[in-house]
Amino acid sequence: NEVQAAAETTDGFHLVIEALKLNGIDTIYALPGIPITDFLRMAQAEGMKVISFRHEQHAGNAAAAHGFLTGKPGICFTVSAPGFLNGLTALANANTNCFPMILVSGSSEREIVDLQQGDYEEMDQLAIAKPLCKAAFRVLHAEDIGVGIARAIRSAVSGRPGGVYLDLPAKLFAQTLPKDVGRKSLIEVVDPAPKQIPAPDAVSRAIDLLKSAKKPLVILGKGAAYARADAEIRKFIETTGVPYLPMSMAKGLLPDTHPQCASAARSYVLAEADVVMLVGARLNWLLSHAKGKTWGAASSKETSKAKFIQVDISPTEADSNVATAAPVIGDIGSCICAMNAAIGSSWQKPPSDWTGAIADRKDKNLSKMAENMAKDTNPMTFQTALSVIKDKIKERPDAILVNEGANTLDFCRSIVDMYEPRKRIDVGTWGIMGIGMGYSVAAAVATGKPVIAVCGDSAFGFSGMEVETVCRYNLPVCVVVFNNNGIYKGTDTNPRGTEVAPTVFVKDAKYELMMQAFGGVGVRAASRAELRAAIDEAVSSGKPTLINAIIDETAGTESGRITSLNPAMARKK
Numbered sequence: 001n002e003v004q005a006a007a008e009t010t011d012g013f014h015l016v017i018e019a020l021k022l023n024g025i026d027t028i029y030a031l032p033g034i035p036i037t038d039f040l041r042m043a044q045a046e047g048m049k050v051i052s053f054r055h056e057q058h059a060g061n062a063a064a065a066h067g068f069l070t071g072k073p074g075i076c077f078t079v080s081a082p083g084f085l086n087g088l089t090a091l092a093n094a095n096t097n098c099f100p101m102i103l104v105s106g107s108s109e110r111e112i113v114d115l116q117q118g119d120y121e122e123m124d125q126l127a128i129a130k131p132l133c134k135a136a137f138r139v140l141h142a143e144d145i146g147v148g149i150a151r152a153i154r155s156a157v158s159g160r161p162g163g164v165y166l167d168l169p170a171k172l173f174a175q176t177l178p179k180d181v182g183r184k185s186l187i188e189v190v191d192p193a194p195k196q197i198p199a200p201d202a203v204s205r206a207i208d209l210l211k212s213a214k215k216p217l218v219i220l221g222k223g224a225a226y227a228r229a230d231a232e233i234r235k236f237i238e239t240t241g242v243p244y245l246p247m248s249m250a251k252g253l254l255p256d257t258h259p260q261c262a263s264a265a266r267s268y269v270l271a272e273a274d275v276v277m278l279v280g281a282r283l284n285w286l287l288s289h290a291k292g293k294t295w296g297a298a299s300s301k302e303t304s305k306a307k308f309i310q311v312d313i314s315p316t317e318a319d320s321n322v323a324t325a326a327p328v329i330g331d332i333g334s335c336i337c338a339m340n341a342a343i344g345s346s347w348q349k350p351p352s353d354w355t356g357a358i359a360d361r362k363d364k365n366l367s368k369m370a371e372n373m374a375k376d377t378n379p380m381t382f383q384t385a386l387s388v389i390k391d392k393i394k395e396r397p398d399a400i401l402v403n404e405g406a407n408t409l410d411f412c413r414s415i416v417d418m419y420e421p422r423k424r425i426d427v428g429t430w431g432i433m434g435i436g437m438g439y440s441v442a443a444a445v446a447t448g449k450p451v452i453a454v455c456g457d458s459a460f461g462f463s464g465m466e467v468e469t470v471c472r473y474n475l476p477v478c479v480v481v482f483n484n485n486g487i488y489k490g491t492d493t494n495p496r497g498t499e500v501a502p503t504v505f506v507k508d509a510k511y512e513l514m515m516q517a518f519g520g521v522g523v524r525a526a527s528r529a530e531l532r533a534a535i536d537e538a539v540s541s542g543k544p545t546l547i548n549a550i551i552d553e554t555a556g557t558e559s560g561r562i563t564s565l566n567p568a569m570a571r572k573k
């Protein structure tokens, strides 16, 4: 009586689905193929949202962005070996950014891999993934699926969030279990990201140090945005009156137009501050490792004279680059809440000569920037085009801005103000190109909000095929390709006169036709007015749109703000 037996049993496919649903996960980003195609069909049949991509790197990037935007681990499913490898870049990038994401890949059978007998897509995936992620697990028996999924979820979101790899050999999916045994094997993860309360003496040490400062500065990092402690952070900044610098993905925690925002005086405050409080921000290359001229030091090897407070969930982040005078270890919500409680009524706001000097520099820099943006040039400069994006985000602060490129990234970060938390997602700690479409799909799927993706033409090229994915799910994504005909600019030439220079593209490339090819709206915009009209139409229609924004090909700088990292430049120093 097979029918009855089948009714009484479950299988690996359904146990994975049930384990994910039991833990509140309703979305899977994937690319089908052996051994996961049937799994994806079943997941969809069981009511899960399954978003299928054209390359696994973008499915993985979508899962990572989903994790950052929701605080739940983003899930990416790939086939074995080549599919797994394509997903690895996204897994490693998620781990670098501290985004919670789980890469789940089908894999070959252990007994064949271990004997290297040449299985279909044979690879020791678990061993390869381990060094690139926070945790990695393999499940061999159906009764362990519940534990495997639970451990992957807890590893991804607890402590410092990160990327996790889960290896599911093909045979696992077809294994069967009695239904009740299967159900009992599943685990609903309790409190997956437990609060970690800071030690009271750590809090008072930090508050005392901040109180002693003549030129205090707070730096908010993407960890502060991820922590979802928005009200506590705003209260701390406004109660202490301390100027703050938001790193790119922390923009919008307080509106960039906030009087205490020091972004427009970044070089002044980094060079002058005497106490710097890092909140969910690492003193890595993005902050010049707290060394050199950026920090007012005489030489590139000399460290800043400032004293550092580090608010972070990772205890080993302290002292990573320079001495940490006051480590405050815990989740940012608990840390800032405790610091708010410790401020006390006798708090003195920072000296007005400090805040006044910052205000003067801000005004000067902002008016110079406004001048550049007001110019109506044809073709557009980065500033002209970005003034349109700036106005749009001001009108629609709920829209999510995705940003990648070099000049397209650097100018956008400083020109386009953000007003709400977690509304800007970009190339992150690695400065990786190619996040554009994956992040845009996840932003639209996870939030339902309009997405504006401002991508350099080179950066767009890494994930451009996914405009078909955007069209297939009819997502409210407006891609604005900053077309300056090349990487950094479009004017390089090959002195030998044979092939074109390695950094230039086809002249006057018609990117807009790519979106039209799949039923979306494609528009060419060569002026501010044309760009404004196109983006207004895109955001109000909610239709998949690609705007090919023609940018002056001479306007860019090699590698944008980080040109000094080029070896040849370093030799000239």
Ligand SMILES: Cc1ncc(Cn2c(C)c(CCOP(=O)(O)OP(=O)(O)O)sc2=O)c(N)n1
Residues within 6 Å of the ligand: 404, 405, 406, 407, 408, 409, 431, 432, 433, 434, 455, 456, 457, 458, 459, 460, 482, 484, 486, 487, 488, 489, 556, 559, 560
């Ligand atoms: C995966 C990957 N490959 C290559 C690079 C190197 N790179 C590359 C290739 C960039 C593209 C810059 O060109 P763009 O057209 O995207 O932007 P602009 O022309 O506006 O500067 S920015 C940058 O750092 C990278 N960061 N990441």
Ligand SMILES: Nc1ncnc2c1ncn2[C@@H]1O[C@H](COP(=O)(O)OP(=O)(O)O)[C@@H](O)[C@H]1O
Residues within 6 Å of the ligand: 096, 097, 098, 160, 161, 220, 221, 222, 223, 224, 226, 227, 247, 248, 249, 250, 279, 280, 281, 282, 283, 284, 286, 311, 312, 313, 314, 317, 330, 331, 332, 333, 428, 429
């Ligand atoms: N919930 C959290 N509570 C405390 N720290 C967190 C939390 N989430 C992430 N972090 C920390 O935030 C930091 C993020 O730093 P980083 O990625 O360098 O930010 P940015 O690039 O914006 O400066 C990491 O050190 C990470 O440990």
Ligand SMILES: [Mg+2]
Residues within 6 Å of the ligand: 456, 457, 458, 482, 483, 484, 485, 486, 487, 488, 489
């Ligand atoms: Mg370019």
